[in-house]
Amino acid sequence: MPVVSSIALVACGKEGSPPVKGPQPDELPVHQVQSAFQLPDSPTWERAKKRGHLVVGAKEDQPYMGEKDPATGRYSGFDIEIAKMLSASLGFDPASISFRTIASANRETALQNGQIDYYVGTHTINDNRKKLVGFAGPYYMAGQSLLVRTDENDIHGPQDLDGKRVCSAAGSTPYQRIEKEYPKAELVAYDTYSVCVDNLLTFQVDAVTTDDSILLGYAAKVPDELEVLGTPFSQEPYGIGVPRSDNALRFALDDALAVHERNGDWRKAYDVTLGLSGVPAPQPPPIDRYPAS
Numbered sequence: 001m002p003v004v005s006s007i008a009l010v011a012c013g014k015e016g017s018p019p020v021k022g023p024q025p026d027e028l029p030v031h032q033v034q035s036a037f038q039l040p041d042s043p044t045w046e047r048a049k050k051r052g053h054l055v056v057g058a059k060e061d062q063p064y065m066g067e068k069d070p071a072t073g074r075y076s077g078f079d080i081e082i083a084k085m086l087s088a089s090l091g092f093d094p095a096s097i098s099f100r101t102i103a104s105a106n107r108e109t110a111l112q113n114g115q116i117d118y119y120v121g122t123h124t125i126n127d128n129r130k131k132l133v134g135f136a137g138p139y140y141m142a143g144q145s146l147l148v149r150t151d152e153n154d155i156h157g158p159q160d161l162d163g164k165r166v167c168s169a170a171g172s173t174p175y176q177r178i179e180k181e182y183p184k185a186e187l188v189a190y191d192t193y194s195v196c197v198d199n200l201l202t203f204q205v206d207a208v209t210t211d212d213s214i215l216l217g218y219a220a221k222v223p224d225e226l227e228v229l230g231t232p233f234s235q236e237p238y239g240i241g242v243p244r245s246d247n248a249l250r251f252a253l254d255d256a257l258a259v260h261e262r263n264g265d266w267r268k269a270y271d272v273t274l275g276l277s278g279v280p281a282p283q284p285p286p287i288d289r290y291p292a293s
Contacts, residue, residue, distance in 0.1 A: 027272050029269055032088060036091070037089070037091035041248035042248035042252065043246060044118075044249050048092065049091075052096070054092050055116050056118055058099045058100070058121045059101065061193055062214045063214075065079050065213055066079040068099075078140070078273040080273075085269065086257065100115070106171075118136075124173045130290075133241045135242070135250070136249075137254070139238055139266070139284060140238040141236070142213040142236040143231075147207065149226060150225060150227050155206065156230065161182045163186065164206040165204070166185045166209055167196035167209070169189065169193055172210065174211065175187065197218050197226075200226070216277040220278065254289050261284045
């Protein structure tokens with residue numbers, strides 16, 4: 001199969017996977033650490049202060065959003081840059097962050113159990129999740145779309161998914177939407193989107209569905225083999241997940257995010273990460289400082 005052979009030459013040890021690609025370290029924004037910052041009302045911040053660094057949940061398989069280089073262990077992408085700029089605002093050196101890969105289905109549990117201090121990983125804000133965790137932001141507005149092979153002629157949008165094998169991440173909002181709104185699609189679920197993309201490239205599934213921001217990254221790596229279809233069919237506001245009861249941390253992250261949007265850091269972070277997909281930076285969505293519960 002020509003698709004497999006052309007990709008496998010540059011894949012990082014996994015046949016079918018697009019290669020790791022992203023900004024070089026010297027291209028990334030540098031953020032001044034607010035060393036005098038204090039947040040005594042936040043138990044999460046206090047634990048991190050005693051520990052000496054933040055533990056941040058992230059994704060490792062989403063090009064230009066959250067990706068881990070298997071050779072170096074370095075995380076890169078827009079979500080990673082958001083996590084770093086917020087770390088600096090909270091008084092922690094971004095270089096000291098301990099990133100921890102958390103699958104979509106385990107995000108809320110990881111926050112509830114204190115495994116991570118906050119989570120930045122294409123985490124859509126919705127009312128059901130607000131019952132489990134808190135959200136700062138949103139910091140980006142994505143929309144659900146479909147990734148297909150460029151030789152696919154039968155799928156032009158979600159209305160064409162009847163009888164098609166469609167892959168998404170277990171527990172994700174996109175998976176749930178297809179399950180509810182397009183029940184004749186044959187859903188396949190994995191913990192990571194990279195496995196879905198592997199299966200798409202090797203003709204085991206017909207489409208991958210998730211947010212367009214994630215799909216654009218995969219398509220940009222192998223534009224001759226993959227493409228993102230049409231107009232997104234949802235709105236997905238990405239938030240920074242925090243423990244539900246830690247309103248002090250949530251509001252501090254809202255404040256920090258607003259500062260970084262105004263001073264241009266947000267735009268710089270986008271341009272050297274997700275902007276590499278060729279899609280220009282949008283306006284950040286309004287921050288929703290919803291009341292403490």
